[in-house]
Amino acid sequence: MSQIHEVTAPIPGIYYAKESPSAPAYVEVGSQVAEGDTVGLIEVMKMFNPVTAGVAGTVVELAVEHEDAVNAGDVLVKIEVAAS
Numbered sequence: 001m002s003q004i005h006e007v008t009a010p011i012p013g014i015y016y017a018k019e020s021p022s023a024p025a026y027v028e029v030g031s032q033v034a035e036g037d038t039v040g041l042i043e044v045m046k047m048f049n050p051v052t053a054g055v056a057g058t059v060v061e062l063a064v065e066h067e068d069a070v071n072a073g074d075v076l077v078k079i080e081v082a083a084s
Helices: none
Strands: 004-008 013-016 038-044 047-052 057-062 075-081
Antiparallel strands (some): 013 038, 057 075
8 A cells, every 4th residue: 555645835825836937847747756856836925945755756646736825734746655
């Protein structure tokens, strides 16, 4: 049975799935991530705060869209934890 890790917003703000309009998304469904990889940014008052994976595994769901307003605790990304 696989374990799903939910990456949540640490602070309220605007979620950015990519660094700039022309840049690729940090992650997509199916992306492999390592613990500590950036999966998005939260912008508050023109300060961008990275959101990291927290675990190694495979992205199975993107729970919010690029530029969605989020609250602290909202689920952003779901990751299937890699078997250890």
